[in-house]
Amino acid sequence: MKRLVLVAVMLAPVHAAHAQAPAIRCPGNNTVEMRYCAEKSVLQSDAQLQRKISRQLFKQWQDATRAVCEKAYAPYKDGTIYPQMIVGCDDNLNRSLLKEFKGLENR
Numbered sequence: 184m185k186r187l188v189l190v191a192v193m194l195a196p197v198h199a200a201h202a203q204a205p206a207i208r209c210p211g212n213n214t215v216e217m218r219y220c221a222e223k224s225v226l227q228s229d230a231q232l233q234r235k236i237s238r239q240l241f242k243q244w245q246d247a248t249r250a251v252c253e254k255a256y257a258p259y260k261d262g263t264i265y266p267q268m269i270v271g272c273d274d275n276l277n278r279s280l281l282k283e284f285k286g287l288e289n290r
Contacts, residue, residue, distance in 0.1 A: 214263070221270045228277035235284050248276045 209220035233241050252272035259265045 214267070218267050218270070221267050221274065225270050225274040225277065228274050228281065231281055232277055235281070244280070245273075248273050252276070 207216050207219050209216075209223065211217040211220045229241075229245075232244065236244065249269070252269050253260075255272060256265060256268045259268055
């Protein structure tokens, strides 16, 4: 849910009359853009995994990967880049599992 809120906030329209937000290209060039790109990528890999496994198994996967990523990046917990590191870790683990499914499809 936090992920959706973050994406919604980042995509919210600018309140200036004719101001137009610059297009964000991934990978980003600053922290805000990098966080946006990381979030966009993990949402994509989450959706791909949800098509491969049951809802219950996906929830267990998310809980496990979150715990592992939090442990791996615990030394950075107080840093500003910590949330991005966690999202990137989640995405990397998702994509590793998706590769395993692709390996099964090729047999």
